[in-house]
Amino acid sequence: MYAFYDYDGEPIYVGQTKEALGYRVRRHLTNQRTDAVAMRILDTFEVAEIELWPLWELADAPTRADKRNPEKTAAFKEAQEYLDAAEYTAYLNAIEASKFKAILNEKIPPISPSIDLPNSYRFSLITEETRAERGHPDVRIARRAETIARLAAVAHERGEVSDGLRRVLVIQAVRLAYLSAVRLAYVEGRPTPRPEAISIEGLVGSVLHESSPEDADGEAAELEF
Secondary structure, three states: OEEEEOOOOOEEEEEOOOOOHHHHHHHHHOOOOOHHHHOOOOOHHHOOEEEEOOOHHHOOOOOOOOOOOHHHHHHHHHHHHHHHHHHHHHHHHHHHHOOOOOOOOOOOOOOOOOOOOOOOEEEEOOOHHHHHHHOOHHHHHHHHHHHHHHHHHHHHHOOOOOHHHHHHHHHHHHHHHHHHHHHHHHHHOOOOOOHHHOOHHHHHOOOOOOOOHHHHOOOOOOOOO
């Protein structure tokens, strides 16, 4: 399990992997192909910190089902259920910690029971010099606007566009609007705007589960935990 944070300590992405954590993270941060980076959902420029949850108890678990080996398939399913529960718990924690109550996951993790996560390790990925250079509000505003433009281009170029990608586009736009509003308030000498002034849920609906026909009809889906 891993989570990325931006220059404000704002959680922006949560993921799981069956690869070695170091290998997966390097693929994200060096722009080697991953879904989030390839589709312009996650801008590595924004990533300042990472939090890792090593799930050592799954180190020897099968990484795929095997129709010829029922025991291996059962072990895989049990491990996957635990991994999904860990990811969804980390996702809910990130949503709760976010000032916008939303992060940049195109695919919301499968709804799973919350569990007690193991101890995590959180550390910076950039130097203080890089933070000072990239962390300037005007630099971040320009970069985030560019990210939104690239993300919109992906939506335009795709044959089919997922609801999740369109949701992320809205969330990134809200993040840009808030960052720009904070900068404006600063130069005008006004108090910092409240992030809750923009309601993500009011714009995109629930970020706790994928949308369903019932949601489209205006009926809230019932979640059982």
